[in-house]
Amino acid sequence: MGVPDVMRAVCVTRHGGPEVLELAEVAVPAPQAGEVLVQVSAVALNNTDLWTREGAYGSPDDPDALSGWRGPIDFPRIQGADVAGRVAAVGTGVRGDLVGRRVVVDPAIYETAGLDAHPVGLMGSERDGGYAAYVTAPAERVHDVTESPLTDDQLATLPTAYGTALGMIERGRLRAGETALVSGASGGVGLALVQIARARGARVLAVSSGSKIEAVRAAGAHDVVDRAGYIPAQVRASAPEGVDVVLDVVAGELVGEGLPLLREGGRWVIAGALGGYEVAFDVRRLYLHNAQVIGSSMHTPAHFGLLMDLARRAEVQPVVAAVFPLDRAVEAQEELSRREHVGKIVMHP
Structure with a gap:
């Protein structure tokens, strides 16, 4: 599939309210060695989007410090941890037959390479995320769900919410x-x-x-x-x-x-x-x-693998509360912050 040079993305330009979200045209990222480029079909919203935008996470030394999920953010930052889509291109060292496959991205950045590693960063906070037409991710964090009967919207709801839930259940x-x-x-x-x-x-x-x-x-x-x-x-x-x-x-x-x-x-x-x-x-x-x-902070790689098995068999049925286009990201985050919905809010880039 052909990949354009530029794309629309919603970036956070500084910490603050919804006014710091900006719709912009940016360069499509090129997958580096060991990475894939995913064309985003759906991206789900999370409370982490709100708190990262606001800088509400604090730090171990200063609870009131402005901070992303696990530390200072490099601005501008493209938000969005929860991505479902299709592989559009691969970097060196990645199997070419992944191109065209339907995938879900594990948004966690892990401290080590092991299956029980703890997350120390998050896509959309410590690296660019899926409020965009395309996003890059390490190949080992991209899970093939081509055969899942779940919709792209449902698949996009899984990574943070269901990953966090499964991590809690496993640790408990x-x-x-x-x-x-x-x-x-x-x-x-x-x-x-x-x-x-x-x-x-x-x-x-x-x-x-x-x-x-x-x-x-x-x-x-x-x-x-x-x-x-x-x-x-x-x-x-x-x-x-x-x-x-x-x-x-x-x-x-x-x-x-x-x-x-x-x-x-x-x-x-x-x-x-x-x-x-x-x-x-x-x-x-x-x-x-x-x-x-x-x-319990999110999931481990092992937990996420279990979650993707549930997705392939459709053993969970995520509830999609509302769908917005990317250019209504501000409205989507405001809807999320009201907490009047049941389920997940999704955007279509």
Whole structure:
């Protein structure tokens, strides 16, 4: 397939509000040795897009420092971690038969080459991403999903949300027959947690509110507690024997209030801070019950491989809430920030 010299892309020019997003014509990147060039069919939005744009991640030394996902950003930066598309060209050392294949890109930048490596960077923050017609990626991070029955829009929703969810479930060692509590269940990661935990054979309790409750139940939750009420009391009523694993993207007050809900040896896995990043809890509820609080940042290469197997077999059914063209990126991010949707928001470059 022919590749043009220039393309449209949405760049972040500095940290700030939606006004720092700029639609521009830029050069199509050339795949370097060991890389492929992917023509983007769909790119999904994530809260990481908002927080990277705002510089909201802080640093270990300064919680208020302006920062991308894992450090300072080189501007201008093309956003977008979640890409589905087709391989348009390959760099030296990469198999030519990949050209034309339908792929999903693992957006993580890993600390080492091993299957259990931790992510230390993210496409769209530490390197250019998929708010563009084309994006480059290391060949080993591009997964062939040509035969998947999922649509390109559905495939694009998988990397960050479902990758994060699967990483949480793996690190939390959730097993069939256990009870899992999912916070923030109507969001991208939350809905993914509900679907994957249900597929694992767990009993799934979810936290949501209002009109979203039925959508969360339809995604596979056995029971849904209302965020507008007192969550611990509702969970105790639904699961009087306690919860084995909490899969939490909210944190904040929920951790201190909810830690006594864990059964002996329970695990509380945190991968977000929608409810606040400062947490206080009674440490006796931790050590006296052999409980664990586990931090989980995205996925490992091994986790992502498991996720792509699920995608090829369509064992998860991602929910696409809305689709925008690339030139409405500002509107798409504003829609994301309102958090009134269920599922994922996708753009078409």
